Amino acid sequence: MPTAPGRTLTSTQTGTRLAGLAPLSAKSLVDQVVDAIVEATAKGIFLPGDRIVEAEVARSLNVSRIPVREALRLLESQGVVVSERYRGMSLMSVDIDRLEKILKVRLALEKLAGAEVMEKLKSDPGVLAPLEKVLADMHAAGEADDGFRVASLDTEFHLCLCTLSGNEVLVRTLEPLSRQLTIIFGLSTMKKGVMSIVEEHDEVVAALKSGDREAFDRLMEIHILEYSRAVDYEHLVEQLRMLERRNKAG
Structure with a gap:
């Protein structure tokens, strides 16, 4: 018989229904x-x-x-x-038009996240602790010259910033882009020194602590748009493709 609306199942009934579910694994x-x-x-x-x-x-x-x-x-x-x-x-392709669309969405979301985090900082000076932990991990990865680890933590840093805003809609909007961002960040480590990428994030944390929203917004325009535009991803991919062909031929 179907369960009537609002009826509470007994523990025995619930256990029977869930018996067929596989146990959860970490990954x-x-x-x-x-x-x-x-x-x-x-x-x-x-x-x-x-x-x-x-x-x-x-x-x-x-x-x-x-x-x-x-x-x-x-x-x-x-x-x-x-x-x-x-x-x-x-x-996915990395043509400039597609990247520009991704970057502009990121910029709008992270400007909003920054504003909300700066507001929280007024009453809770420790709000940035999780972000600073990710940044410390980025420094360690940079010092180890681990480009992929830096790229993964770069994505984690920006998701953490959005999470600290307390705006779950904002997080859910950025999260589906996270794997695309990791790929873009990973490719950028092939053209830029990993420590320079890490140090850009030092500037982001410093701007948040300053509480100056206008200065933060301008920094994020540089961090998200200008620094990304400085890497010619299409040319980089073509160079990597040519190298791969030479290696196969050689």
């Missing part, structure tokens, strides 16, 4: 495949625009095609891969 196989694809792209092993062949990825990672298929569906929903007729799945 599913699908998530691990997602992370592997993002990391490979951020490191230039896969390149933006490359076709992603499900069977090849499964073979490389020593997993079945099922988690790879699910991972690609998730990445498609987040804009990391695109499905093209007659071609299958390909990695």
Whole structure:
């Protein structure tokens, strides 16, 4: 019999219904495949625009095609891969028009996050502690010259800033872009020194502490727009592609 609206199930009934659910794991196989694809792209092993062949990825990672298929569906929903007729799945492009759209959305969200965090700082001087922890980890990764770790923490830094705003809508808006950002940040470490990237984030924290919203907004325009525009991602990808061809031929 169906349960009547508002009826409370007994613990026995609830246990019976949930008996078929698999136990939760820290990270599913699908998530691990997602992370592997993002990391490979951020490191230039896969390149933006490359076709992603499900069977090849499964073979490389020593997993079945099922988690790879699910991972690609998730990445498609987040804009990391695109499905093209007659071609299958390909990695996102890094053309300037697409990047500009992503960057402008980021800028609007993070200006708002900064304003809300600065307001919180007036009554809670410790509000930046989680952000400063991420920044300390970034310094350690930079000193170790770990480009991918810096890129991952770069994404974490900006998500943390949005989380500290207390605006869950803001976080949910930025979060789907996070894997695209990690790839973009990872590629940027190939053109810029990792410590220079880390030090840019020192400036962001200092601007938040200053409480000067106008100065913070201007800094974020430089940090998000100008610094990103200084990297010619399309040319970088072409250079990496040419290097790959030479290595295969050589």
